[in-house]
Amino acid sequence: KQEVTQIPAALSVPEGENLVLNCSFTDSAIYNLQWFRQDPGKGLTSLLLIQSSQREQTSGRLNASLDKSSGRSTLYIAASQPGDSATYLCAVWGGGTSYGKLTFGQGTILTVHP
Amino acid sequence: DGGITQSPKYLFRKEGQNVTLSCEQNLNHDAMYWYRQDPGQGLRLIYYSQIVNDFQKGDIAEGYSVSREKKESFPLTVTSAQKNPTAFYLCASSAGINTEAFFGQGTRLTVV
Numbered sequence: 001k002q003e004v005t006q007i008p009a010a011l012s013v014p015e016g017e018n019l020v021l022n023c024s025f026t027d028s029a030i031y032n033l034q035w036f037r038q039d040p041g042k043g044l045t046s047l048l049l050i051q052s053s054q055r056e057q058t059s060g061r062l063n064a065s066l067d068k069s070s071g072r073s074t075l076y077i078a079a080s081q082p083g084d085s086a087t088y089l090c091a092v093w094g095g096g097t098s099y100g101k102l103t104f105g106q107g108t109i110l111t112v113h114p
Numbered sequence: 115d116g117g118i119t120q121s122p123k124y125l126f127r128k129e130g131q132n133v134t135l136s137c138e139q140n141l142n143h144d145a146m147y148w149y150r151q152d153p154g155q156g157l158r159l160i161y162y163s164q165i166v167n168d169f170q171k172g173d174i175a176e177g178y179s180v181s182r183e184k185k186e187s188f189p190l191t192v193t194s195a196q197k198n199p200t201a202f203y204l205c206a207s208s209a210g211i212n213t214e215a216f217f218g219q220g221t222r223l224t225v226v
Contacts, residue, residue: 031212043120043204044217089157093212100164100211101172102147106156 002027002098006090006105013080013112021075021108023090028071031093034102035064035075038087047088048075080112117141120205120218126226127192127199135190135221137205144210146188150174151202151220160203163188164211192223200225 003026013019023033032051036044048064050057050073056065063076077084087107094101118139127133139146145164149157159172163182177196182188188207192199202222208215 032214034215036217041220041222043118043219044206046214046216049214091157091215100145100162100170101159102206102215103159104149104157106154 002030002092002094002101002103004090004092004103004105006088006108008108009106010109011111013110015080015082015112015114017080017112019077019080019110021077021088021090021110023073023075023105025071025073025092025103027094027096027098028068029095030068031095033064033066033073034091034093035062035073036089036091038089038107040087044089077110080110082112082114084112085110118205118207118216118218120203120221122221123219125221125223127223128226130194132191132193133223135192135203135205135223137188137190137218139186139188139207139218141207141209141216142185143207143216144185145208145213146182147206147208147215148172148178148180148188148190149204149206151204157204160190199223 007022034049035047048057050066061078089107091104121136147162148160161180163169179191205218206215
């Protein structure tokens with residue numbers, strides 16, 4: 001069964017700092033990996049989708065990388081801002097018995113203070 | 115506006131009642147999903163549907179039921195058999211299998 005782990009569970013940084021969020025998954029037979037943002041009490045907002053054949057994907061100040069063979073992904077946020085404060089979730093689209101399912105990690109709670 | 119609409123935003127259920135959560139999408143997506151979110155446990159898959167008139171159980175389907183009679187609608191019924199239904203319920207859709215998923219704003223269900 002696919003399991004997704006995110007480290008750290010929480011992160012607090014000053015404004016302007018560059019930061020990295022980590023995601024690992026146990027079964028490397030994935031199709032795609034997706035990063036989301038969730039604000040308190042709200043739904044999820046899709047940030048980036050990385051296909052299994054890609055190594056990285058960029059959107060504005062966000063850059064996500066994928067190393068499928070080692071079962072790892074990172075989300076890099078450049079020049080962080082207080083508005084980036086949210087929970088960031090990593091999820092993988094699985095293969096095999098997890099085909100068609102999106103499996104989530106527990107998230108990293110990010111706080112960017114002025 | 116294109117997107118996924120969940121209603122109601124807040125729902126209160128008495129012990130022994132069935133309640134139905136609505137999820138509608140106008141993105142013309144084939145696949146739809148229901149997740150449950152509890153504090154400290156992340157999102158867990160309840161049911162998913164890859165095409166109209168077909169659906170599969172996810173990881174925690176017991177006490178829940180769904181239907182997919184129309185492409186744009188995927189309602190979730192929380193039955194009295196679900197012993198701990200208080201949670202935040204999220205609906206999602208994607209164009210197809212393993213493609214980018216988009217989420218609604220969620221329904222918070224509380225047992226009173």
